Amino acid sequence: MVKKPTPDRAGPDRVTSDRATPDATRRSDRSRRAIRDAALALVAEVGYPKTTVEGIAARAGVGKQTIYRWWPSKADVLLEAFLALGEQAARDAGQEPYRIPDTGDLAADLKAVLRATVDELLDPRFEAPARALAAEGLVNEPLGREFVAKLLEPQLQLYVDRLRAAQDAGGVRPDVDPRIALELFVSPLAQRWLQHTGPISHAYTDTLVDYALNGLAPR
Amino acid sequence: MVKKPTPDRAGPDRVTSDRATPDATRRSDRSRRAIRDAALALVAEVGYPKTTVEGIAARAGVGKQTIYRWWPSKADVLLEAFLALGEQAARDAGQEPYRIPDTGDLAADLKAVLRATVDELLDPRFEAPARALAAEGLVNEPLGREFVAKLLEPQLQLYVDRLRAAQDAGGVRPDVDPRIALELFVSPLAQRWLQHTGPISHAYTDTLVDYALNGLAPR
């Protein structure tokens, strides 16, 4: 005879099970990796909306509960997977704490970095999960904030640093706010990529840098 | 006059394409409007992901099939509803063929328009459906393209027109591509709003216009 544990009826505020955080030391790294891989693969293959927790579990050879035990939603699985993918890529490139190069020529440095960004945005391995996460983040604010804080903002900070160096060197007006300034060339690229409002290319980002540095009005 | 007293039942050319195309002339305008209103209301109240076709139908007092007969998905319902909302707003403002004002002072004109845009983006009536459609458009490419073509691109074209007028007047360098130039101040605003990458305000858009027109480098 099976005994069913008495359900806790006492707590009216008991909406979600406040089961204690599981013991992370006993976590199966094999499962964790399999889940990340399955999530990335499914998003790439069938798209984000058709990617389901059940599908990820089946593909990873994992029980559904193993996913729900460690992640609150499929978006968070994908976020971790994408973050891990980025770290892996960075490790492969052998890059320690990344900085935008400073050759003394601000325009050239920015163009080089943006060209690399264009190449990455067009890489199908990155495109599907990145776009999916961005979309989810628009509508799911906590995830959006995490996405921005963990992925976007660190990248943008590199531009802030480079622009501040340029200000010190006299290549950028000292009254300019670097956090706003960087958006002049970063946001157009982001919008074209996200919303398909135009083609993206090296020539395009070069133009953005020129316009942003020199302005539209005649000098 | 063609008399056909005997309907020929044995006609082999039975080309009556049935469920494919319903008869639009018999469409109930009352239902159509009720569905649009319900969709907008639900997105505003419970958010896009929790808005369901069943919910829209129930709220509109309509059968589900009446939605599926005319729209392929809830995203398309919302797109039409949002488009209609925009047209309604334009009709209320009496501005049929809208243009960006041209007072001769490009910076002032752009700042005025962008301040109005900021106000609109912060209006909760617009925010929920617009964000939802943008998010869906990222991941559902046909819808995204329709969203861009019907809503975004017409707006951007107004900037192109105004910038071209400024080029004719000598206020903008003649070699500048207006379609790219507008992105210097439009895209940053779009990204901050969509991805919560920073606060948006009149001061912010004023700054964007100043930076974009005059550039970041010292003159």
Added chain:
Amino acid sequence: MVKKPTPDRAGPDRVTSDRATPDATRRSDRSRRAIRDAALALVAEVGYPKTTVEGIAARAGVGKQTIYRWWPSKADVLLEAFLALGEQAARDAGQEPYRIPDTGDLAADLKAVLRATVDELLDPRFEAPARALAAEGLVNEPLGREFVAKLLEPQLQLYVDRLRAAQDAGGVRPDVDPRIALELFVSPLAQRWLQHTGPISHAYTDTLVDYALNGLAPR
């Protein structure tokens, strides 16, 4: 025919999914019982055609999928429920291996059993599901065969046994086929009950037994 068919990927009458058979050892007996009870109650209350799978699930406090996981249709649910009801009734009566009594007086024994059958047929607890199953079985042949094999035929076999005993005792002509003979009094009762072709009563079944045993022709 201009009917748009549902896209079928496999067999002609493909209705249910081809998922692997679920693990019966993990089946919830509580749900099973609740579904049976709900099905019987609903058939009794609103009739078979208005009994729906959704209604059964709601009444039983069960997900619809739990019904579809274990039964192919509402008819099969009802069949199991009715079978279980019969077994329960038999258990309550403590009559495990049931037989028609043999007092030596065949006519009296048959009349007694048929009177009890009349009482059962007029019991509203049995009538609604029995009639519903019989109706469904007419048109749904597999179910009909199961209904006959599991419910009807075992009952009829009891008459075969009793008639054979009577043949051994010389009360029935030895050349008579008992399987056919029993129909002379069982089938008329069944038809009157099923098709409302006449009233059923103890007097009626007594008469049937007399006619069947002694024949219609003068002796």
Added chain:
Amino acid sequence: MVKKPTPDRAGPDRVTSDRATPDATRRSDRSRRAIRDAALALVAEVGYPKTTVEGIAARAGVGKQTIYRWWPSKADVLLEAFLALGEQAARDAGQEPYRIPDTGDLAADLKAVLRATVDELLDPRFEAPARALAAEGLVNEPLGREFVAKLLEPQLQLYVDRLRAAQDAGGVRPDVDPRIALELFVSPLAQRWLQHTGPISHAYTDTLVDYALNGLAPR
């Protein structure tokens, strides 16, 4: 389960009908026939449960309303169609008011009629609709009564007449109730056919007549 579509404002005594019975003189006989044919064809082809009013209308090239204007349900359409089929068959056979032949040999006459009935029951043209109507009648009592009154009872009355003649001629005991007596051989056949409880054949019905007339007990 709530039902309330048409409030009956005219009270129980429907004298002045608001939605009056339509003018039968203007009824389209072409449509009527097409509907009957379509109903019979569909029941034969896809079975009664999958036969729908919409399907009948489409097959008949008729608007749905034309069916609902003249019949209350698909069961009634089928009943009329089946009745008409029977009349047509009778007309084809050139039979005026039918009687069971009276050659003086009751057993022979009954066997002949029952052999013809067996043949009819095995005719697939009759089987599908007849079984469907019988099934519907089990669960839909008004229809069942109409089915019995219009189809079954008139047939049974013929046996009553023949048995009474036999009583007058001394071939049947005068105290026998013919309405019950006929069930001894008719009901077994009906049950075997309806419920597949056994094979039906000429030999089987011959046996039934013999058993019924002479009884089961030794003489």
Added chain:
DNA sequence: AAATAACCGAGACGGTACGTCCGGTCTTATG
């Protein structure tokens, strides 16, 4: 001959239920 009235084919409509899918929780048995 024109006007009227009803039936007719067609099919959109508000609904109900279908059978499926998946979300998130819970249970069972392994290791």
Added chain:
DNA sequence: CATAAGACCGGACGTACCGTCTCGGTTATTT
């Protein structure tokens, strides 16, 4: 005690039909 497996309750999906309700178009009768 985490895990793989998967049954469970719930609820939305998109489809099929129900029975009702217009909408022209065609007859058939009335004016």
